[in-house]
Structure formats: C-alpha cells, structure tokens
Amino acid sequence: MLYYLFKFLEEQYQLPGAQLFEFLSFRSAMAIILSLGISTIYGKRIINYLRAKQIGESVRDLGLKGQSEKAGTPTMGGIIIIVATLIPVLLFAKLENIYVILLIVTTIWMGVIGFLDDYIKTFKKDKEGLKGKFKVIGQIGLGLIVGCTMYFHPQITTKEVVTETNPTEDVIARAEVVDMGPEVKDTSTTIPFVKNNEFEYSSLISWIDPSLVNYAWLIFIPIVIFIVTAVSNGANLTDGIDGLAAGSSAIIVLTLGIFAWVSGNIIFSDYLNIMYIPRSGEMTIFITAFAGALVGFLWYNTFPAQVFMGDTGSLTIGGIIAVLAIATRKELLIPLLCGIFLIENLSVVMQVGWFKFTKRKYGEGRRIFLMSPLHHHYQKKGKHESKIVVRFWIVGIFLAILTIVTLKVR
Numbered sequence: 001m002l003y004y005l006f007k008f009l010e011e012q013y014q015l016p017g018a019q020l021f022e023f024l025s026f027r028s029a030m031a032i033i034l035s036l037g038i039s040t041i042y043g044k045r046i047i048n049y050l051r052a053k054q055i056g057e058s059v060r061d062l063g064l065k066g067q068s069e070k071a072g073t074p075t076m077g078g079i080i081i082i083v084a085t086l087i088p089v090l091l092f093a094k095l096e097n098i099y100v101i102l103l104i105v106t107t108i109w110m111g112v113i114g115f116l117d118d119y120i121k122t123f124k125k126d127k128e129g130l131k132g133k134f135k136v137i138g139q140i141g142l143g144l145i146v147g148c149t150m151y152f153h154p155q156i157t158t159k160e161v162v163t164e165t166n167p168t169e170d171v172i173a174r175a176e177v178v179d180m181g182p183e184v185k186d187t188s189t190t191i192p193f194v195k196n197n198e199f200e201y202s203s204l205i206s207w208i209d210p211s212l213v214n215y216a217w218l219i220f221i222p223i224v225i226f227i228v229t230a231v232s233n234g235a236n237l238t239d240g241i242d243g244l245a246a247g248s249s250a251i252i253v254l255t256l257g258i259f260a261w262v263s264g265n266i267i268f269s270d271y272l273n274i275m276y277i278p279r280s281g282e283m284t285i286f287i288t289a290f291a292g293a294l295v296g297f298l299w300y301n302t303f304p305a306q307v308f309m310g311d312t313g314s315l316t317i318g319g320i321i322a323v324l325a326i327a328t329r330k331e332l333l334i335p336l337l338c339g340i341f342l343i344e345n346l347s348v349v350m351q352v353g354w355f356k357f358t359k360r361k362y363g364e365g366r367r368i369f370l371m372s373p374l375h376h377h378y379q380k381k382g383k384h385e386s387k388i389v390v391r392f393w394i395v396g397i398f399l400a401i402l403t404i405v406t407l408k409v410r
Helices: 002-013 018-022 024-052 078-092 098-123 132-152 210-215 217-238 244-263 266-272 280-301 310-327 331-337 339-362 374-380 385-405
Strands: 161-167 173-180 188-190 198-200
Touching: 002 018, 002 078, 018 024, 024 078, 024 280, 078 098, 078 280, 078 310, 098 132, 098 280, 098 310, 132 217, 132 310, 188 331, 217 244, 217 310, 217 331, 217 339, 244 266, 244 280, 244 310, 244 331, 244 385, 280 310, 310 331, 331 339, 331 385, 339 374, 339 385, 374 385
Parallel strands: none
Antiparallel strands: 161 173, 188 198
16 A cells, blocks of 8 residues: 555655655565564564453373463464564555465465364364364365466466577677567476476376367366465474474575565576566565564564464465465475475374274284374474474475575576
8 A cells, every 4th residue: 555655656746765665675675574563563462462362272182291381372373474464565565466466365265264263262162173174175265266366367477588698709608688578378387407497287188189278277276276275284284383383484485585586577587597477576575574474473482482373373374385386386396395394294194094004904003103293203202392493494494495496406
C-alpha cells in the first residue's frame, strides 16, 4: 500500500525521496526491518495474550529429558510469523503481482489449516488435533491452486536472454545482452548438475506423441501437489525442539531469496546463465519479510522456548517454502536445500516401515532409531537440545551453500 502511495506522490507532486519505493532493494530492506520489529516487539504481546488465555502446549510423555517443563508453554505462536510477514508485504509489495498473490494465499490457506489443528488440540483437548486426512486434503487443495496458477496464468512465464559474444582488443570474450526473447509459457525448471541446467516437464509425456505437450498439466500439477504436501509435512515434523524448525527454515528461505532475486534480474540471470523469470523479483519482498518474521520469532523460540509455533506456524512455513521453490523453478533442488526436512521425513518413514516389517517377520517390532523424527533420536542419546539444534543449523547452512553452488556446477 505504501508502494502505491509513494508512487502516486512521486508522479503527481515529485515528492523528494518517494522514488526510493521504486527500488526493490529499498523495499526489501524496509520489509525485513518491519517484520523483525513486529515479531520481536509485538510478538511479546501476542505471547502474553496466549498465556493469559491459557493456550498452552499439552505435552505427551515421550520419556525425553526436560520434556515435562515444556507443558503449559504458549502454542499457536505461528500467528506471530504470519502477522509479521503479511503486514510488511501488504505495505511494500506490488499487490497485483501474481507471485505475491500466490504467496499471500498460501500463507492464509496453510495458516487456517494449522490454526484449526492447534485449536482442536488446545480447546477441544484432543491431542490428535485435526484429522490427518483433512490436513492432506487441505495440502492437496493448495497444491491444486498453485499448480493450476503456475501452469495456466498468463503472467507466469520465462524469457530467454539472447546474447552475442564480442572479443575485446585484449582478446577477452565479453558477453553482452543484445536482445530478449519473447515471454514463453512453459513448464521448465532448473535441474542441478546438468549442462543446460533446465528440464521441461512436458518432455515426460511428449515423447509418446508431440501433440501431448498440451496435456503437460496432467504431469505438472500432480508433481506440484506432491511437493507442497511433502515439504509442508517435513516442516511439521521438524518442529519438535526449541528453535529447530524456525532456524532451519530461515536458512532455506534466505537461500530461496537469492534465487528469486537473481532469477528476476536480467543482468544476474544472464551472468549466472540461469532462467530469467519476469516479475519474480517481487517475491524478494515477501521473502525478506518472511525471513525477518522467522528470525524475530526465534527471539522467543530458542531454548528455553517462551512460545511454540504449533501447526499454525510449521504447516504455513512448509507451504510457503514449497511454493517459493516452485515459483523460482528450483523445486528439484528441494531434496538438497531442504535436506533437514527430508531426513526428518525419511527417519519417520524408515522407523515405521522397519517396525511393521520386523513385527510381521519376527513377531515383535524393531527400531532403526531410538526414536523418530531424527532429532528425538539424538535427545534419547543424551545430547542437549540446544546442541542438536545448532548442529542441524550448521548442516542446513552447508546444504544451502551447496544448493547455490549447483547454479554453476554442471
């Protein structure tokens, strides 16, 4: 909203300084500052309100050290993240941008699902919360919205940067952008460690018959649904100890912010030889606001946590990360970038699968880990949760760096 106000003031009255709002870097900086302020200053008020309403965490006895002390800690703190993200976005972003609209819808959609889950757990005293099938239906619904929008919306396109190489007097080749190809409606995405660095989903079906390229949505939309569901659940499983989900997510989101910025900038996308996505740079505003909200939330969520994000936060975080990866055409990098989420997911699948298999074969279930998800395994081994969290963050930073490196390793 402030973007439109200052744009009007600049056009009509040439107000000094109003032109700053045209710069993506300035609006991104303002978004992260405001989101940090909201999450740290007003976050405390929200926590006090949750405590006054006795909206506390009911902890199941899992035999973990220090677990009983967490009972009664305010939950549903994901509201802090959602509010601290949306307010800066509404103030500083171009609200007609399709990517911004898609991210706002994602935030509200997943926030409502997570809120319902936390509400049932807290007020209905049902520890299971929202039934799993309803969560999955909600995630599939969001995946359907995102997939259809990405495939059919006319403003979601890519452009090929046309360059020519002109030798200088020193015989050093200098590439200069001389033209831009037309905007193309396609289902291309970035694939790591491959020379041309791009993969077209339609090729999964067009090899049967070239005319089937028009039905690529039959492949693309189910893949989007799977990604949204998987990443959302991965973030949900990671939210098990103080600061783990929020810190890991902040690292992932900042990395996606780099991808969004360079993909939406013709100069850097040409220099890095990566896909240029018109209008995607505006997502940087949302990403900086979201990152600021996560870091501000960590102020209260690090050990010993004063508030838990609950499913209101974890499901929302996972949904946003999935949509950001899809929108920047970097979803095939998710297994590497979101490696923490992936290993947490896999640890649960492996544990449950092995337990069922051994129970059928030997008559009693056996376990791979002392407890799943993986962070609980290390707790059972006697590691302090702060040490576990920081080490997971370090691994997350390492994976983020590797993900960025894949842009040039082909």
